Amino acid sequence: MISSWRRIRRTRAQGVKVDAAAEVSVPTHFRCPISLDLMKDPVTLSSGITYDRESIEAWMDAGNRTCPVSNMVLRSLDPVPNHAVRKMIQEWCVENRLLGIERIPTPRxxxxxxxxxxxxxxxxxxxxxxxxxxxxxxxxxxxxxxxxxxxxxxxxxxxxxxxxxxxxxxxxxxxxxxEENSSALEEILSTMTAILPLGCDAQSSLGSADSLRALAWLMQSGNLSARRNSVLSIREVVSGNKQRVSALSLTEGSTSALLKLIKEPICPVSTKSSLVVIYYMVTLDHPLREKVASEFSNAGLVSLLLEALVDADRSVCEKALGVLDGMCDAEEGRKSLILHPLASPLLVKKLLRVSDLASEFAVSTLWKLGRVDKGGEERFLGEMVELGAFQKLLVLLQVGCGDTTKEKATELLKSLNARRETMSECNDNHDFGVLKRPR
Structure with missing residues (x-):
């Protein structure tokens, strides 16, 4: 016991987190039969066996109606708090507090x-x-x-x-x-976010013009928590519903509020949610799509997304590339990408490096940018050849991809092949060394 205490003190002095319960011998009857951890909220079933509440409720939530230890069919699914065992565990924790054991709180x-x-x-x-x-x-x-x-x-x-x-x-x-009752709006919104996902009735109420207007205002002017909760709620409301996406596109301040969440990120969850909502808006099969894409383009969304792609994680990369692909369906968005110096290097770089979905979006974006005959698009195709896009697309076809992506990649290869003979290519061999052919 002395050596254990010395080991705990030594590791704590080194800044290492210690699992005190693992160092001290916990009595068997204080451990949950399911998790084998010290019980924090012991409850007893109708079978007479005591478990930790979290573990046994997870067992019953999985559809089980028997006692895990005795295999007895339970007469009641309502566990009864075992106050006697809980008090014994708390007393044991107090007795071993010098060994780093914290007293478990009395559960609500x-x-x-x-x-x-x-x-x-x-x-x-x-x-x-x-x-x-x-x-x-x-x-x-x-x-x-x-x-x-x-x-x-x-x-x-x-x-x-x-x-x-x-x-x-x-x-x-x-x-x-x-706006004068913004604190009430924020509290209601915070509570709703805590019980996501919402049902159809709740989504219908939040999808009304008045609710969307308030959500857009909170997303723009609320505190950090309200801005995060607003975009999470909007994502929940517009997901898979074109009518609500259209309503959001018509809501004053919605585009600037979503752009602000990307320009001034709060947390990864809010950034990803805002990208998903923007994706719905720029890929909407509606005359509003051109208007929305132009607003985002003029506000600098393309530059923000390209800068984010430099060191973004997989999830953000996929969503950002999806938005760029949607932006290419509008004239303003396509022009912004063609003229941006980071567009071709980043799109080619993300091929085969992130995920299958990211590669599909990158190919689709490159295909849309390179299929116009004259003008700046010719320069764009030339840059793609110099960056090694031709060989990357060949590898993509070899390792396999979806039919639509295969068609676009093949068409791109035909366009790029005409420019290969007169241009020097930059072949980054380490991009392909880790790839394997499918069996």
Whole structure:
């Protein structure tokens, strides 16, 4: 025991995180039979076996209706808190505190379905009376409950909280001067984000013109949390719904707010969500697409995305390349890419380096930029040859790709081949050394 304590002190002095429970011998009856870890919230099933709540609820959520240890069919799926074992564990933690064991906190009792429905009903009642102060207070209470545990979150979601909160947000957005109640909007939005994904009714309410206007305003002018939650909610609302994408495109300030999230990133999640929303907007099969792409292009989106591609991770690369591919369907977006000095080097570089999806988007973008006959496009094709695009496209066809990508790559190769004989190519051999032919 002394040697263990000395080892803990020595590793802590070196800045190494120590798992104290692994160093100290934990009594067997304090360990969860499923996870084998020290129980933080011991509960007993109708079989008489005690487990940690998180582990046994995950077991039952998987569809199991038997006790994992005894294999007995459970008469009740409601675990009962074992206060006696929990107190014994807490006392043991206190006794071993000098060995680095922290006392487990007394767990909160999870809310019941009836408790969740009551809170949701009070939110709805506050909305009917236009009492936005009470609405904010109740939304904050729901949010606190949701953050306590995953079980609470599921319970609140199943009580219909998403639809009620979305209606509250929509009603408040309809009021004149809703900006004065921005704190209530932010609290409602924060609670909704905590219980994502939302149902159809909630998405319908958030997809209204008033709600989108308020979301765009919060995305532009709210605090960091509100801006993040706004774009997450918008992504949830417009996903796969062309009508709502069109409505968002017509919402004043939406394009500048989305662009701001890329120019001034808050977190990876918000950046990726904004890219997904922009992708929906620039690939919309609607006359608005040209207008939206022009707005993004004039605001400098192409430059931002190309700069982000330099050292972006896989997910951001895929989404950024998807947006650039969509921008090429509009005249302004295509011109911005043709004239940008980083366009051809980065698009060629991303071929075969990120993922199959990224390569498909890169090929599609290069194909759209290189299929125009005259002008700056000729220069663009020449740059592609110098950058080794011809050989990369050949390798792409050899390792395999989708039919549409294969057709575009083949057409590009024909255009590039006519320029190869008079131009020197830059062949970066290490790009292809790790590739293997498919079996």
């Amino acid at each position: 009792i999870p809310i019941s379905q009836s408790d969740a429905r009551e809170m949701v009903t009070r939110v709805a009642s506050a909305v009917e009376r236009k009492d936005w102060g009470l609405c904010k207070e109740m939304a904050a209470k729901v949010h606190r409950v949701v953050k306590e545990s995953e079980r609470n979150r599921r319970c609140v979601r199943s009580s219909g909280a998403g639809a009620v909160l979305a209606r509250s947000f929509e009603e408040l957005s309809r009021t004149s001067g809703f």
